Amino acid sequence: MREHPPESGAIWTMHIMEAEKRQATEALFNDMPLQNPAQHFLLFVIENGSDQEVPPTQGDIARRMKLSPATVTASLRFLEKRGLIQRETDEHDLRKNRVRITPKGRETAQRCRESMKALETAMMEGFSDEEQAQLAGYFSRMCDNLRTITKHYKEVSPF
Numbered sequence: 001m002r003e004h005p006p007e008s009g010a011i012w013t014m015h016i017m018e019a020e021k022r023q024a025t026e027a028l029f030n031d032m033p034l035q036n037p038a039q040h041f042l043l044f045v046i047e048n049g050s051d052q053e054v055p056p057t058q059g060d061i062a063r064r065m066k067l068s069p070a071t072v073t074a075s076l077r078f079l080e081k082r083g084l085i086q087r088e089t090d091e092h093d094l095r096k097n098r099v100r101i102t103p104k105g106r107e108t109a110q111r112c113r114e115s116m117k118a119l120e121t122a123m124m125e126g127f128s129d130e131e132q133a134q135l136a137g138y139f140s141r142m143c144d145n146l147r148t149i150t151k152h153y154k155e156v157s158p159f
Helices: 010-028 037-050 058-065 069-081 103-123 129-156
Strands: 085-089 097-101
Touching (some): 010 037, 037 058, 097 103
């Protein structure tokens, strides 16, 4: 049986789609005070956590976003310098920083949501509601499959 070239497979197509989405996102977010799309999602996570009685720690945010603590710390420093978030020492554990969104951060998060909605609308142009639901289901199943792979290799790794 003849194999298809890698450029015709799902992984390659997803890579190309991600590159196109990144370029469109950069164009849409050109006037935002953020460096990259990951910071938009970071702001959403912080905003959601800020509405709780106890805001999230940097570690909570890193786990939620599946990022290294160092990556989150660097992005938080950037967001803090722009007045979008505030970090405060946890009153019960001085080694932890709690992160809270500022009013300016909420405004920026709202602008980000509006731009993301515009991007989603453009990406889904020509897809029926049923096709959109199917696509979301496919992505969800792929995520489940990837989690299974990750779990398996973490269990068998000697490190």
